[in-house]
């Protein structure tokens with residue numbers, strides 16, 4: 161074997177801003193698209209060298225010789241790559257996008273080759289069976305165990321005879337998933353309904369009418385055009401007083417990508433997903449059995465918090481039974497209102513439901529979103545959020561001036577009680593051209609204990625898309641955000657705290673790394689609860705003109721509207737979760753051939769749904785989360801994490817009964833220690849139990865949602 165030396169950056173490369181920041185903070189504004197290829201090529205080479213060294217027979221299977229150097233090299237690569245993909249999300253330009261796209265396949269190929277590297281698997285196995293393993297700390301052990309699990313789930317233990325078929329299954333699944341979402345998109349795009357007479361659009365808001373006129377112009381049509389894309393479709397369902405229009409749009413919507421879809425009449429059935437779903441379920445079942453699991457649902461639980469297929473099924477069924485009476489109550493209320501106020505013949509049909517619900521909401525809970533927004537200037541909201549964090553978790557958040565990628569971006573340091581900086585984060589609040597929509601938290605750097613004993617402190621990005629401040633009479637107004645925006649900000653800050661307050665030193669399980677993904681939304685949804693507390697809102701609001709806090713009366717209104725029709729909404733989510741779960745746990749390879757997906761979907765709907773489902777409904781044919789996203793046998797995790805977060809929050813409500821405030825420092829400290837600090841270093845179920853002193857209970861979520 162030849163001994164090579166590690167690749168060293170040339171003098172030119174040392175000046176490349178994607179290399180020169182090393183373990184520090186990147187100087188985003190200096191990065192040019194032309195820096196990307198040379199930096200990433202070099203870092204890939206360096207990482208590949210580390211992999212080759214790791215699998216070298218002479219490399220001892222010890223943490224410091226095997227895991228540390230590998231982590232050093234892959235972290236350098238993923239941090240620089242992280243900076244580029246971050247810029248691609250928040251400061252997109254055609255040049256950056258193309259440079260990013262050029263390197264993407266190489267980076268993806270490198271990381272997937274790691275998971276397929278059997279020599280590396282053997283080394284990790286050797287380490288786990290060595291005497292040295294017992295001397296590792298729990299976080300280090302967890303990193304090794306997670307790696308071994310991922311190798312096994314990637315097929316590392318399969319025989320040589322099985323491997324080609326396993327690889328084939330992965331490829332086929334990827335193709336089918338892509339075809340599924342293409343069909344949904346094509347079926348959604350393929351339908352256009354044109355309205356010629358404005359009087360047919362009675363009830364629709366002006367902006368929806370303007371958008372329909374614009375769409376017609378784009379398509380060279382006369383009048384107003386509607387498609388089945390949600391922003392075009394849903395306002396019709398919600399506001400249109402034209403019942404025939406609603407029915408026609410509804411029927412087109414629920415038959416997309418099925419044998420009943422509108423395209424069928426044109427003799428083109430290629431958008432029908434019926435066979436695609438069967439094929440995917442069959443392949444998933446086959447994959448699970450190859451890996452030694454009874455079904456795909458059981459396989460999907462390997463990296464999750466839930467323990468067994470039955471546990472999830474029981475969780476969902478019990479939840480459904482509790483929610484059903486409230487859904488029935490919502491339904492009766494809606495039907496009663498429709499009968500008395502809306503004069504609909506034959507009662508409520510499925511295409512009347514969003515319309516009737518909107519009318520009822522207006523009648524009962526109307527308030528002006530715009531008026532409410534005046535009470536939430538962003539700086540005041542941030543002060544409020546930081547105050548909550550400070551009181552609960554004993555850290556101070558101070559403005560600082562890290563290099564950023566845009567003038568609107570703010571940066572902050574997080575200091576402990578001794579005044580030492582323990583973390584940094586960025587806040588990029590406003591929507592702008594070149595910035596991807598939505599809101600998210602991402603890690604720029606994870607906490608890690610370095611070999612020299614130093615601590616690398618974590619850094620996070622909080623990205624939102626609030627409406628930017630506007631100029632009135634030439635003067636820039638204070639930026640104000642909606643109450644929904646406030647909830648989003650608290651949500652992302654919850655993910656941020658999970659990442660920033662970790663005390664774990666092993667990168668693979670520090671902060672949000674390695675957290676089971678049915679538990680990862682716990683800290684984020686937990687923070688949302690504070691946005692519904694009067695004591696928090698009162699001190700977090702100041703009218704943009706008068707400076708007065710939110711009036712109590714307006715607060716009561718938003719609180720009353722919060723749980724409007726929540727019984728029906730909750731039950732719908734549970735039925736979707738249960739359908740996903742049973743498709744992946746009850747079907748086996750043999751059944752999938754014969755038993756139709758639709759039959760099972762109908763059976764669950766008949767058992768649990770309250771709103772009568774029309775015969776023609778084929779909603780399952782567009783359930784992209786489970787057939788084209790990452791949520792196969794995972795849709796339940798939304799509700800699962802909500803239960804956890806509500807139950808954690810209930811501990812603060814219990815403390816408030818004694819102390820008078822939900823901002824209870826002692827409970828906050830316990831939450832910080834048992835949940836935030838440990839990150840992925842121990843199972844989420846253990847962390848929950850350590851905080852709550854018992855198993856999770858669904859009661860708090862039911863109570864918060866008005867379902868108790």
Ligand SMILES: [Zn+2]
Pocket residue numbers: 651655681684
């Ligand atoms: Zn989240």
